[in-house]
Structure formats: structure tokens, C-alpha cells
Amino acid sequence: MKVVKFGGSSLATGEQFDKIIKIITDDPKRQVIVTSAPGKRFTHDTKVTDLLIQYAQTILAHQNPNAIIQTIWQRYAEIGQNFALTAADLQPLLTQLTALATTNYPSDAYLLAAFKAHGEKLNAQLLTFVLQKLGYTAQFWDPQTIGLTVTDQPNDAEILPETYAKLRQLTVQPHTFYIVPGFYGLTSHQHIATFSRGGSDITGAILAKGLNAQLYENFTDVNAVYAADPRIVAQPQPIKKMTYRELRELSYAGFSVFHDEALIPTIQGQIPINIKNTNQPQLPGTMIVPQQQLQPHQIVTGVASDNHFAALYLHRYLLNKQVGFTLQLLKIFYKYQISYEHMPSGIDDLTVIFDRRQFTPAIKQAMCQEIQATLQPDQLEWIDDYAILMVVGEGMANKVGVVQKIIDSLAQNQIGLHMINQGASRISIMLGTKQADAPKAVQAIYHTFFHEE
Known part of the structure; x- marks a missing residue:
């Protein structure tokens, strides 16, 4: 049995x-289907999730x-009309959509969550209605x-462990589609999150x-x-x-084709993932597998960059002998x-790298002032x-x-480094650069390894 998820663009029309x-009907193993909310139909369209957020804001504003x-x-x-579903057929959906406005919620945050969830x-x-209309056996799994x-x-929200015990009790019948939002x-209080x-x-x-699937197929709008x-490097190699x-490492720096948190259950269950294109499903896509199932044929698999970071630089002479400095900072x-x-740190200095989306201007200012007052560094610099x-x-x-090859490729392109760090696994190297240099750095590293190979 396969679990198949379709993204918003795959379900937009x-x-x-x-x-x-x-x-899903071409492969009898594709029985459990996970839906997204309808995505954009064209470039300047609005995703249904964003429309639902507007709906929630309308209610909150009375x-x-x-x-x-x-x-x-x-x-x-x-979408329903495309399959000759009548207004009566679709009425249960309209009733639920309308009822959101009059339902009681424990907080505004839960209200927003409930509204957003209804897209899916x-x-x-x-x-489910469409498949039943076409004569298939289909069941909605709430x-x-x-x-x-x-x-x-x-x-x-995060999933709770008891979920898996409940999923193991489910039975997937042959020739039946199970549709899950x-x-x-x-x-635990039965509120949507x-x-x-x-x-x-x-x-x-x-x-x-939870269902011990043999494969998790994730259909999106890329091959x-x-x-x-591809917006940085022209016609990059498919993996x-x-x-x-x-x-996981590449997702950290901007690979957004697959949600990085979704890797955890598949790793735990050792379930291979196949990322494919809804519009060209005959293409093989990319397989994501456990380490023991891959024999690498090239040195580098991918290069990624992201700009949503900031850094705090602290300098203090004899920092390496200052007991408790880092503890107070933490x-x-x-x-x-x-x-x-x-x-990353040296004998007299230390740099802390953050996801800057955590900060408001007020938090950044207050935190830096407290660090200056408490630790009294010789130099404190915030780097956006x-x-x-x-x-x-x-x-x-x-x-x-x-x-050495990476550093040489950057030097040849006049790109300076703020930081370099290689993890203990030795499968990833992290680099810090100026934001304006990042695209050029990706291009330089990509061409060094992929053109050579």
C-alpha cells in the first residue's frame, strides 16, 4: 500500500x-490519499488557505x-461542477464553511487554526464526493x-505518539480509496490544531x-x-x-519542495519517499531513502542558500578563559x-547565528542591551x-x-566567507556569506562540482 499526498497546485481546478x-486509479496500491487546500490557478491567484485566513480576520474584526x-x-x-456534482451534492461543504463563523473557539489562535484547516x-x-460520483469506492477519513x-x-502543532497506535488499528480494504485532509x-480536548x-x-x-506503507509518494508541481x-542556476541537474x-540538510538552507518536519516520521518508519510531478507523473522524480540504500556516485548532491539569518558578533580579550560567559549568554x-x-567561536570572539524571523526590533534591541550590560564585551555587533x-x-x-575546492571556487569569484563549519557526519559544509554574495556563491560551487563531474 502507498500513501499519496497531492499539493495545492495539484488540486486547484x-x-x-x-x-x-x-x-491514483492507475496504481491499485495508491489507496490512502492526502489532500492539500486548493492552491493557485494562475500567477496572481490567491490560495484558498490565504482566503480562509482573510475569512478568520473578518470574523475577528466583527x-x-x-x-x-x-x-x-x-x-x-x-471543481465540483466539473464532475457534474449538483448544489445539493455540495451543500454539506457550504454548510461547514458557513458554520465556521458561528462556532465557539477557546481562543483566537484556535479560531485561526480551525479556519485554515478547512481548506484541506x-x-x-x-x-471523496468526486470519486464516488465516478463510481469508485471512496471513504473520507476525518x-x-x-x-x-x-x-x-x-x-x-506536533503529532502525539498515541496517534501511531490508533493508526495501526485501521484496516485498509482492497479496491477502496481513503481520503485524508x-x-x-x-x-486532547478535540480542538483543531x-x-x-x-x-x-x-x-x-x-x-x-502509522499504516506501514511501502512508499510515500508526494506529488507537487516540479519534476x-x-x-x-533553478532560479539561481540555469537547468540544474535533477537528483x-x-x-x-x-x-534535511538542504531543506535547512532553502530547499522547500518537501517540508523538513515531514522527514521525521518517514525516518522513524524507514519509509522511502518519492517526490513526483502531478503534471508529468511518468517521470521518475526523486527518491529519498535511508542512508544504507544509497551508493553515492558523485561528491556533492546539492547546494542551497537562504537569507533569513542574522548574526551577533561578540569580541572580548581572553574570552577562552572566561568561565561561564557562554552560560550567561544562553x-x-x-x-x-x-x-x-x-x-562558531575563536579565542577572543564568538558569533551566534539566528533565524532572524524570531525577532521584532524591540526584542533585538532589548536582548542586545542586556548582553552588553551583563557580559560587557569589548565589541558587540549585530549583523543583518x-x-x-x-x-x-x-x-x-x-x-x-x-x-579546499569550495574555498578556491569562492576566492576565484571574489566571494568572502563569514563562517565555515563542517558537521561530524562530514556530509555537509555550512558557509556564511553576505546576502548579495549568496547566489553567486551557489553558482560557483555548483559549477565546480557538477561541471567537473
Whole structure:
């Protein structure tokens, strides 16, 4: 049995529904189907999830929601009409969409979560109706019914372990499709809570592990995972096969084709993942497998970069002899609920790299002032102009001279480095550069390794 997840662009129109129905009916093993909310139909379109957020904001502002309800409803109605579903057939969906406005929620955060989750929920029910209309046996699996239980974080929930025990009790009958909405689960108090944005990938991975699927197929709108961002490197090589940890490392620095949190259940269950294109399903896509199932044929698998970082630079003479300096620094981070990414250091200086999306201007200012007052460094500098690059490959682990080749390629292109760090696994090298240098750095490293090979 395979678990199959379709992204928002794959479910945006009736024509796209036709494609996914052909995909799932072409392979009898594709029985458990995870849906996203309808995505964009064209460049300047609005995703249904964003429309639902607008709907929630309308309710919170005590405004009339009729216009936004009709806008959202029209998206589902148009898909249904493509399969000759009548207004009566679709009425249960409209009733649920309308009822969101009058339901009581424990907090505004839970209200927002419930509204967002209905993008996936209504789409899963709609796909169930469509398959039944076409004569297939299809069943809607509500996350509440099948026991997808999550933590009490309404818009950033995590799955609870008891979910897997409940999923193992489910029976998948032959010749039956089971349609599951992605992105959300139910708390122990039966309130809807969503995963982080893009969390339908997570739902698919949870089901793949819980149902012991032989494969988790993730259909999106790209042919494969590429060795570099096609917006940075022209026609980069597609990656045929990679390991979980390679994708995890690359996702950290901007590879967004697959939600990085979705890797955890598949790693735990040792479930291979196949990323494929809904619009060209005959292509092999990219296989993501356990480490022991990959024999690397090249040194580097991929190069990625991201700009959502910042750094705090601290200089103090004899820092290496200052007992408790780092402990006091970490206590200040904890006070402001700030996590750090990396902390490279020298004998007299220390740099702390953050995901800067955690900070408001007020938090940044207050935290830096407290660090200055408490630790009294000789120099404190906040650096917003910071990008992280990841160079990743299982083939790097036993290859001498990789770091030198990277440094040489950057030097030849007049690119300076703020930081370089290689993990203990030796399959990834992290680089810090100025934001403006990051695209050129990716290009230089890519051409060094892939043109050579």
C-alpha cells in the first residue's frame, strides 16, 4: 500500500482533479490519499488557505463575512461542477464553511487554526464526493475519527505518539480509496490544531509510518528535487536519489519542495519517499531513502542558500578563559525565548547565528542591551546581512579536499566567507556569506562540482 499526498497546485481546478484521479486509479496500491487546500490557478491567484485566513480576520474584526465566504465557496463549487456534482451534492461543504463563523473557539489562535484547516478538510470531502460520483469506492477519513492527535499549539502543532497506535488499528480494504485532509489534527480536548504552513506533507508522512506503507509518494508541481535552485542556476541537474539526511540538510538552507518536519516520521518508519510531478507523473522524480540504500556516485548532491539569518558578533580579550560567559549568554537567550542556530567561536570572539524571523526590533534591541550590560564585551555587533549556504553530499564523507575546492571556487569569484563549519557526519559544509554574495556563491560551487563531474 502507498500513501499519496497531492499539493495545492495539484488540486486547484477540476482539470487538476482529473489528473490526480488518473494517477491514483492507475496504481491499485495508491489507496490512502492526502489532500492539500486548493492552491493557485494562475500567477496572481490567491490560495484558498490565504482566503480562509482573510475569512478568520473578518470574523475577528466583527465584519460581515458573506463576500469572502462566497469567494472561497466558488473555488470548491467550480471543481465540483466539473464532475457534474449538483448544489445539493455540495451543500454539506457550504454548510461547514458557513458554520465556521458561528462556532465557539477557546481562543483566537484556535479560531485561526480551525479556519485554515478547512481548506484541506473541504477539499478531501470534495475529492471523496468526486470519486464516488465516478463510481469508485471512496471513504473520507476525518483526522478526529482516525485518531490524529496533536499537541496544544493551535498553529504549530506536533503529532502525539498515541496517534501511531490508533493508526495501526485501521484496516485498509482492497479496491477502496481513503481520503485524508492534510495539515491538521485534533488536540486532547478535540480542538483543531494545524501543523506549520505546508504541513500536509507532515500528515502524509505520519500516515505512511502509522499504516506501514511501502512508499510515500508526494506529488507537487516540479519534476524532481534539483541540485540547486533553478532560479539561481540555469537547468540544474535533477537528483535521482538522495538520503533523508541530505534532504534535511538542504531543506535547512532553502530547499522547500518537501517540508523538513515531514522527514521525521518517514525516518522513524524507514519509509522511502518519492517526490513526483502531478503534471508529468511518468517521470521518475526523486527518491529519498535511508542512508544504507544509497551508493553515492558523485561528491556533492546539492547546494542551497537562504537569507533569513542574522548574526551577533561578540569580541572580548581572553574570552577562552572566561568561565561561564557562554552560560550567561544562553540564559539571556532563554529569557527572550530565542533559539540559536550555530555558535562558531575563536579565542577572543564568538558569533551566534539566528533565524532572524524570531525577532521584532524591540526584542533585538532589548536582548542586545542586556548582553552588553551583563557580559560587557569589548565589541558587540549585530549583523543583518547574513546568508547561510549548505553544500551537501553523502559522497563528501570519504573525500579529501572538498573544503579546499569550495574555498578556491569562492576566492576565484571574489566571494568572502563569514563562517565555515563542517558537521561530524562530514556530509555537509555550512558557509556564511553576505546576502548579495549568496547566489553567486551557489553558482560557483555548483559549477565546480557538477561541471567537473
